[in-house]
Amino acid sequence: MDDDSQNRLNENWNAVLSDVHQAATDAGRDPNSVTVIGVTKYVDAEITAMLVDAGCDNLGENRPQVLWQKAEILSLDDSVQWHVIGNLQRNKTRRTLRHRPVIHSVDSEKLLTTIAQESSAAGITTDVLLEVNASGDESKTGMTPDELRVVLGTMPSDSVRVIGIMAMAGWDTDSSAAQSQFSETRELRDTLATEFGLELPHLSMGMSGDFAEAIAEGATMVRIGSRLFEGVTDIGHG
Numbered sequence: 001m002d003d004d005s006q007n008r009l010n011e012n013w014n015a016v017l018s019d020v021h022q023a024a025t026d027a028g029r030d031p032n033s034v035t036v037i038g039v040t041k042y043v044d045a046e047i048t049a050m051l052v053d054a055g056c057d058n059l060g061e062n063r064p065q066v067l068w069q070k071a072e073i074l075s076l077d078d079s080v081q082w083h084v085i086g087n088l089q090r091n092k093t094r095r096t097l098r099h100r101p102v103i104h105s106v107d108s109e110k111l112l113t114t115i116a117q118e119s120s121a122a123g124i125t126t127d128v129l130l131e132v133n134a135s136g137d138e139s140k141t142g143m144t145p146d147e148l149r150v151v152l153g154t155m156p157s158d159s160v161r162v163i164g165i166m167a168m169a170g171w172d173t174d175s176s177a178a179q180s181q182f183s184e185t186r187e188l189r190d191t192l193a194t195e196f197g198l199e200l201p202h203l204s205m206g207m208s209g210d211f212a213e214a215i216a217e218g219a220t221m222v223r224i225g226s227r228l229f230e231g232v233t234d235i236g237h238g
Helices: 003-026 043-055 064-074 090-097 109-120 145-153 173-196 211-216
Strands: 034-041 058-061 083-084 102-106 125-133 160-167 202-205 220-222
Touching: 003 034, 003 043, 003 211, 003 220, 043 058, 058 064, 064 083, 064 090, 064 220, 083 211, 090 220, 102 109, 102 160, 109 125, 109 145, 109 160, 125 145, 145 173, 160 173, 173 202, 211 220
Parallel strands: 034 058, 034 220, 058 083, 083 102, 102 125, 125 160, 160 202, 202 220
Antiparallel strands: none
């Protein structure tokens, strides 16, 4: 990739930061309370490295095996944090934990138990978010509120730390409906934090098309993909 591509990526990153900061300000929040996770699932290791050079130090991957490959190719220092935002199969947990990611997509008690066991064996503590199916769409992953309560009531060990809730708006959801789903997610988080005496400080919700609505409802992490790479490469949406 040439200097023009790096310059365009720099511009995209700064534009996203500006829009995220404006959304936080409009919501009466501190812009520094929202972390932008650059979703790199559509791009290769070279462009991922360019995004880091642009200033992004939180990288999100949907597929664990792609995270492994990029992490091993790039050998990024500890200032860059990886995030697993897609489905994590239990048999991929051990190798994934080598890269010390934050795992946003814990969608079952069994997965949480596996993460805890593998973290304990490795002598580490792993930060995770529990994924809720905010839209009720059967094609979406995530737990029901009752399933979340079961998981929080049977925490496996000190080797895993639940730091919040992750949610996605339903497919083809307009901005009003998306904001309503994000609002319900925030209210659920608040209720669960009170019920179980947990802080649950983080809400991972909002993507390129609906991050402003998510920030208005308290998102502390937004997952931005496609907007970052406009004019740099042909990609999908995220």
